[in-house]
Amino acid sequence: MKRFKTVHYTIHSNKIKDARGIRFAVIADLHGMEFGPDNRKLLETIHRYRPDGILIAGDMIVRNDSASLKTASSLLRSLAQQYPVYYALGNHEYKLYRTDPQENCMAARYQEYEKELKTAGIHILHNESCSLQVGKTSLTVYGLEVPLIYYKKPFSPQLKREEIRALIGEPSSDSLNILLAHSPKYGDTYFDWGADLILSGHYHGGIVRLGRHNGLLSPQLHPFPKFCCGDFHRKDQHMLVSAGAGEHTIPVRIHNPRELLMVDLKPNA
Template sequence: MKKFRTVYHTINTHRIIPGKTVRFAVLADLHGLEFGPGNEWLIQKIQECSPDAVLVSGDVIVRNCTDTFDTAAELLTRLAESYPVFYALGNHEYKLYTADPGENGLAEEYLKYEERLKKVGVRILHNQCELLEAEGCPFTVYGLEIPLIYYKKPKSPMLQTEEIQQLIGKPDQDRVNLLLAHNPKYGNAYFEWGADLIFSGHYHGGIVRFGRNKGILSPQFQLFPPYCCGAFHRKNQHMYVSAGLGEHTIPVRIHNPRELLIVDYRGREEK
């Protein structure tokens, strides 16, 4: 029986009214898994946490398995009935999204999957942004899609801040900027771009984990990858890398439980 744990993080900030909290539920790397029939256990836990929004940082499906499209669509449809759902693509989705539907039947099925989600209100962010207002705080949610060369195994080029700006523009200085960016390898560029909150996945916790932030291997076969899992901070900027809810390619987890992230953005008094 598949199990997951719920991991909580809290950010104290002066950008929200003191005493108010905005809560985000973060899903990453589900890869078509189910926790209970119809993902009922996962949905129930999210409902218990009462988030203001659900953030999806990619790889909810497996690109060569259309059964996972239905599993993911049913889950996100249920969640969209109660919460704003923002969805940035991982490499599994992006490979199908950029393929030629005329030459790839799976790509055609994937586009139907996206249309199904859009009809129920899921905000799929193709290098786009959407606005969110919660507890009197203005947020902008960006979904970053990077070219597939940045997922190349075993080596990929470094992503520059200027390239991120070309894809999604510059962050809005008058709002809290949330960046959904599947691949955490480029955490330095995400910080330098100016995101206030960054949500990633992709590494599946490093396969074998030593402590909260250290794992052995990334899906790109990088040993001891930085930004492997957990929370990373630069002054008032915060990055959260989920160990994910599923796995793919290397279906192994050692000291590395599946997880749902809950992140609270909590108002504090100015010093």
């Protein structure tokens, strides 16, 4: 049976109003993978931690593998029976979402997949947001979908704050703003837009530092100077990178990429 590890982060914010705090389980880049029959092991672990919600940062499927849609749908619908689930697309979902289903059978199957998830109550955020209240704390979850050119390898164009505003509008001024953005490459721009917490996947954990004072090397083999796997923060803002469980081959790995993230949001001391 495939294995994964659970990684914990605790983030403090003055926007969290209850001492108990808020817990989210974060999943990305499963690409149709299963941990035990029907993902039983993954589900058991999530249930044990009793999160307040599930955040999906994209690439739950493989765009040319119909079996991956069935596996992902089964897992997400099971989660939706007990938790609110918020889902932002990765590049694999977005490719199918933007393809004419009359010209591509996988795109047609993807439309059915989204319909199944929405019927189950899952919030699929196509450059949209959902507000939720946990205790005394107000949160807004945004799902960012950028055009595929921003996933171009090895180089992609610069993403500007104004482009994010055009896609998802202005951030909320009176809640903690959680941005689900599949690619972590544009972290500074996400923060400039107004995100308090960014959750990403895509790079599958494969980033390495070249020397003490150099930048970082991403799987796409170009300098990536601002953050690595784990917790990148600027002032009181946070970005969590490498929520992933994919099996893609990448040049370097600094840890096992099969991860379930548990993020605890706590008030400032």
